[in-house]
């Protein structure tokens with residue numbers, strides 16, 4: 108029997124509630140498909156920070172490296188600055204394991220109401236591919252005259268030809284694999300950012316020539332924000348920088364009905380290191396501890412993990428079970444207008460297996 112070692116970081120807030128639900132689904136998958144998931148739980152996050160002054164221990168990356176994949180809930184605590192939580196846990200993992208493709212599908216499931224008036228279930232179906240290791244999140248910069256009235260902060264973006272080439276190439280390959288609208292939309296702001304984004308545009312055009320069957324479109328990020336609302340049905344694969352796609356993927360998450368449905372994968376497409384799977388949402392302190400957080404984003408992220416582990420059939424079963432629960436509409440958490448608890452939603456998903 109094959110055993111997959113899964114590093115699990117439930118993290119903070121609702122992360123502690125959604126991860127056990129994803130594990131329940133994975134246990135059911137294991138039972139059905141004759142595999143074992145050996146969960147290795149790491150109690151890193153805000154509590155670790157309060158105790159030890161850091162979000163995860165110094166040797167954290169070494170502990171995660173042997174895992175086949177990593178499942179993450181969320182990090183973030185109202186009493187810790189967000190840049191501390193992000194730079195102390197999430198970003199170092201993404202960078203250390205060169206998880207350069209952050210894949211965030213946006214699919215409006217039949218039975219779910221979009222806050223937009225027009226699209227019906229199935230009509231929004233695109234994927235945001237976010238560059239995940241450099242760009243605006245490279246953490247290059249510093250303060251001068253710190254805490255003085257004349258303080259200066261410098262934050263430098265880092266865009267490399269290699270980094271752009273590989274994420275753009277990934278986006279084109281995904282459009283081929285999806286075999287849907289066969290369109291890649293590139294997001295920049297090259298009218299205002301005349302170096303980094305110009306390099307991005309040039310690289311995008313060069314890679315596009317290798318994929319003559321894929322239609323291309325280039326949008327400035329402000330126009331993209333508008334068009335995610337105005338014509339979401341037109342998108343297939345959308346590729347952009349770390350910051351731009353971080354922001355845009357919150358729009359794509361909400362137009363498919365809830366943050367609680369948006370899954371994501373941080374992939375090392377070359378499979379040298381473990382990839383990491385997590386919901387798009389954060390630790391949601393406003394609803395944490397109430398038992399009402401929607402677990403489906405995390406369950407769908409676990410489904411993406413199964414696909415990455417080449418358990419394609421199992422991945423499809425998880426997605427189909429979630430789709431069936433949403434289509435029936437009887438069991439749903441308050442973010443989707445229901446009254447069910449987190450656990451009841453997972454029970455309903457397991458009932459479809």
Ligand SMILES: NC(=O)c1ccc[n+]([C@@H]2O[C@H](COP(=O)([O-])OP(=O)(O)OC[C@H]3O[C@@H](n4cnc5c(N)ncnc54)[C@H](O)[C@@H]3O)[C@@H](O)[C@H]2O)c1
Pocket residue numbers: 180181182183184185189192197366367368385386387388389390391392393394399400401402404440442
């Ligand atoms: N990847 C991550 O770990 C990650 C991502 C985003 C934000 N954060 C952190 O999370 C904390 C809270 O951030 P925020 O409030 O801006 O974003 P958030 O995603 O945690 O919450 C935004 C809103 O969506 C709702 N929501 C989110 N997930 C939901 C779910 N599964 N079911 C039902 N409702 C859900 C919340 O209740 C809240 O009203 C901050 O510390 C932030 O830094 C972490």
